[in-house]
Structure formats: structure tokens, C-alpha cells
Amino acid sequence: MEKINRKVTKANGDLVSFSNEKLIKSLKKAGASNDTIAIILSKVKKEYYSKMDTKDIFKIAFSLLKNMQTPVAGKYKLKKAIQELGPSGYPFERYIGEILKHRGLQVRVGIIVQGECVKHEVDVVAKKGDKHYMVECKFHSNSKTTCHVKTPLYIHSRFLDIERAWRKQFGDESMFQEGWLVTNTRFSEDATQYGTCVGLKMVSWDFPEEGNLRELIETSGLHPITCLTTLTKKQKQKLLKKFIVLCRDICQNEQLLTEVGVPQAATQQVMKEATAICEVTP
Amino acid sequence: MEKINRKVTKANGDLVSFSNEKLIKSLKKAGASNDTIAIILSKVKKEYYSKMDTKDIFKIAFSLLKNMQTPVAGKYKLKKAIQELGPSGYPFERYIGEILKHRGLQVRVGIIVQGECVKHEVDVVAKKGDKHYMVECKFHSNSKTTCHVKTPLYIHSRFLDIERAWRKQFGDESMFQEGWLVTNTRFSEDATQYGTCVGLKMVSWDFPEEGNLRELIETSGLHPITCLTTLTKKQKQKLLKKFIVLCRDICQNEQLLTEVGVPQAATQQVMKEATAICEVTP
Missing domain, CATH: 3.40.1350.10 (Trna Endonuclease; Chain: A, domain 1)
Known part of the structure; x- marks a missing residue:
């Protein structure tokens, strides 16, 4: 795999050397295959600009993952998904x-x-x-x-x-x-x-x-519902208001999706993603 | 003196009966004469509207006091003057x-x-x-x-x-x-x-x-410089930035006024007010 040797800007504003290993490790942890990882690294290298935010690198990786391996993408965006549990605490x-x-x-x-x-x-x-x-x-x-x-x-x-x-x-x-x-x-x-x-x-x-x-x-292995790429923000907010926070709860009760207005046609896709996320071994 | 028997809205939003005694007591404490107090009460009664804020009653009282007894007005607006010590702490x-x-x-x-x-x-x-x-x-x-x-x-x-x-x-x-x-x-x-x-x-x-x-x-008897009605907000802020917070410091050092750009013509008026505020017995 190609290496990225550049400076990047962390979330706290610090300028650090980009850690190739960290990106690979996080992608592997989410269940991405070696091929997927190689494609992502090459794309990130191509789109790199000076002092790029690590957040932007993450965005590139995520959008590629989402197209290639949906349940993996859901797990990969874990940190962002936790942020999406807001706005209330x-x-x-x-x-x-x-x-x-x-x-x-x-x-x-x-x-x-x-x-x-x-x-x-x-x-x-x-x-x-x-x-x-x-x-x-x-x-x-x-x-x-x-x-x-x-x-x-x-x-x-x-x-x-x-x-x-x-x-x-x-x-x-x-x-x-x-x-x-x-x-x-x-x-x-x-x-x-x-x-x-x-x-x-x-x-x-x-x-x-x-x-x-x-x-x-x-x-x-308890991933939050905000990991799901197949639900809209509004649908997620409705679930959170019902105190549903776990993908597992969706897997166990498809009815919840109907209650928050997910159209019948889309339900199977959401169930497929939720089940895949719950099944990816931790 | 006339009594005001009305409901008023306190700073915290509570609706309470207006306390005639409190207004009189606070005006007396600031050094207002009986005549001044009587004029203020009659004016407040005239301008009263339903569930009026105590803050607005204070405004009426203050603007009258300012015209009649400048140093007394400076002392009366004490709570507001402390707030004006901001925005920083x-x-x-x-x-x-x-x-x-x-x-x-x-x-x-x-x-x-x-x-x-x-x-x-x-x-x-x-x-x-x-x-x-x-x-x-x-x-x-x-x-x-x-x-x-x-x-x-x-x-x-x-x-x-x-x-x-x-x-x-x-x-x-x-x-x-x-x-x-x-x-x-x-x-x-x-x-x-x-x-x-x-x-x-x-x-x-x-x-x-x-x-x-x-x-x-x-x-x-240590009144803050923000009590002074003869200084502009900008001049007060300049003094605060120089760590000058007390009227007493102005009384002791007229030069400070020149340093924050008070025109020569206005200096005597400020000094008169500052001295009067410091002299009003606590």
C-alpha cells in the first residue's frame, strides 16, 4: 500500500505528521478489506492538500467506504455517530x-x-x-x-x-x-x-x-443508531426521542422504523444495514 | 408621599406587589432629599403601566435623580454600575x-x-x-x-x-x-x-x-467609576483597561481623565461628580 507522508491538522488544531498506520488500523477495525483500504489510501493521497484536516481525510475515506461496504462505513463513522446523538445530552x-x-x-x-x-x-x-x-x-x-x-x-x-x-x-x-x-x-x-x-x-x-x-x-458491539447510513437525520432524531439509541433495538424490532415514518420500501435496506452492523464482530 | 399599590415584574420575572418602602429607602440611602423622593414617586405613579418591570421604575427614578442631584444619581445606579464593570470579569x-x-x-x-x-x-x-x-x-x-x-x-x-x-x-x-x-x-x-x-x-x-x-x-463608600454619569461608556472602558475601578482613584488623580481622552472642558464636571460621590457619607 502507498504511504502518505504529509502534515495534517487534528481536530484540536494541532499540526502533526499524518499517521498512515492509524488510518489503516481504524479501517481494518471497522472490517474494511485490504483492497478497500488500498483504494481509500490512494484516493486520499490524490485529494490531499497542504495541512488538510484529519476530518476531511475521514470524509473521503467514509464516502468511499459507504459505496463499497455499507456496514463497515456505519462502524467507521463511530465517533461522528456519537456526536450525532445530540443536540441534547x-x-x-x-x-x-x-x-x-x-x-x-x-x-x-x-x-x-x-x-x-x-x-x-x-x-x-x-x-x-x-x-x-x-x-x-x-x-x-x-x-x-x-x-x-x-x-x-x-x-x-x-x-x-x-x-x-x-x-x-x-x-x-x-x-x-x-x-x-x-x-x-x-x-x-x-x-x-x-x-x-x-x-x-x-x-x-x-x-x-x-x-x-x-x-x-x-x-x-453496541453501535448507536446514528451509525446507520440508510436512515435520515430526521428519522434518527425521532428514534432518539423515543429513547431508542442502539442499532440492536432496530434489529430486534422492525416496527420501530414504521413508527418513525421510514417508508415500507426502505425498511429492508435499513434492516439489512442494522443487522450487518450488529453482526460485524467487535 | 403618595403610595404606589401595583403589581410589578422583578428582574427574575416574578410578579410581586410593588414595595413603596423599598424605593423610598433606596433613594434615601443614595442621599436623595424628601422633596426629590416625592417628585419621583409621583412621576412613577403617573407613568406606571400594568406589570411594569422594576427595572423601568428604576429608569424613571434614575433619570429624574440625574437631573436633580447628580452625585446621588451616581450612587443610586450602583447595581447597574457594577454590571457595567464588564464584559470581562x-x-x-x-x-x-x-x-x-x-x-x-x-x-x-x-x-x-x-x-x-x-x-x-x-x-x-x-x-x-x-x-x-x-x-x-x-x-x-x-x-x-x-x-x-x-x-x-x-x-x-x-x-x-x-x-x-x-x-x-x-x-x-x-x-x-x-x-x-x-x-x-x-x-x-x-x-x-x-x-x-x-x-x-x-x-x-x-x-x-x-x-x-x-x-x-x-x-x-468605594463606588466604582461606572457610577459616574459624566463619563462616556468608552472613557469608562479605557479606565477599566488601566485597572482603574474606583471613583476614589479619579478624585486622587485628575490626570487619569486626560489619559483616557476626557476633554479639558469636561474634566471639572467629572471631578465634581466623582468628589461628590466619594463625599456622600456611606
């Missing part, structure tokens, strides 16, 4: 809830928890045995939005307030195992440093190296 | 710093303090003896903006992080006396509840009943 909370369920936790989404001082709305409260995990989800529609240090600072106070209330109620054996802060974009450096230092589990798109959001999604 | 921080200095504290504004986990920018660090006060200033240009619970939550974590670092460095005798959170608008109910519960001193325009921001300013 609720579908993302629900989506994170589903991922935790898949890992064997009992999950409640968007519940009010009484702290020692005030009540707090916690995005996801998960439970395994008598251990509780509180998960705050910071969703951003814009991939460039950074989650700054103020977020883990206020989340930590919130968790401390709840922990104090629980200790009073249940005694010193801590019911509260761990606080998580999950974002679909990235943390600022001091956000990661502070959160890690006070014992929050910090999860962003690509942090930490093991167990980051991308990996959590890929290993669960 | 820096002049407000500096202003709060001046008020604390006036109360006998040593003050440093906008400094970086190393916490246990990360470095923090603290708006005002004040000192009296070996006791330290950390003050966070939340400035809002819009009087309707509320300071929500997330703010005292993150401020509390920030202070805890700094306290832990200080304990490590100086031992257990706490150097850190108290954290303050000062806003020029208002706190939400749970913000006040949480902040008070964790031991933050919460100060807003009219909270607590004793020692609120309005009172802190009035008892210090």
Missing part, C-alpha cells in the same frame, strides 16, 4: 447506560440522589452487588469542545456530598465504589490530572489507553 | 479586592495557587495575620443571570485541593480560614444551600441579609 447518557448494562451492571439513568447538603441529578447510577458507581456524562456535539477542569471539580464535590449522605445512612462500609466522568470528546490536561488525582475514573474518546470510550463501544 | 475581581483591602486585608488578585492535584487560578487571595481567605468572583453583565449550584460545587473542590496542599506544606494548623463566593447577581436556591452547608461564605447582591454585596459597597 440525554441519548448519550442512555447510551452509556446501555454499555454499562452490557458489562453486567444494573443501571438507572438520570436520577435524583440526595446528598448531605442538596439533591443532585446523577446521569447514570450503576450497581453491581452492593457497590455503586456514579457516572457523569459530558456530551459535546462539536468534536473540538474540550472538557475542562471545572467539570471534574464540580463532579467530585457532587460525589463527596452524596458519599457523605450515604455514609450517614448506611455506616462506614462505603456503598459508593467509584465516580466516573465520561465525555465523547477530550479532557484538558489539568482535567485529566485533577480527576485522576482525586480518584475519578476519567474516560474520553481516546483516554485512557485501555478502556477508553471508543474501545468500550467496540468491545460491546 | 477582571474589573469586578479587582473591585472586590479593593473592598477587602478597605476592610484591612492584604490582597492579591488573579493569582495561581498550587493545589495537591493541579494549579488553580484564584480570583482574590486575601490575608489577615496568618489566616487566608480565598475569594471567587462570579461576574454577570446580565442582571437576570443566576449563579447555579455547579459554581459552589467546583469552587469547593478547588479550595479543598488547595487546603490539602497547604496542610502538607505547613502542617495541620490551617492557613486557610475561609472560602468566599461573591456574585453581583443572585444564587439559585440550591447554590446557597450547598455553599452554606459546606462552609463557603456566599455573598450576592442581596444575600445574606447582613454583609451582602450592596452593603459591603455602601459601607465602604
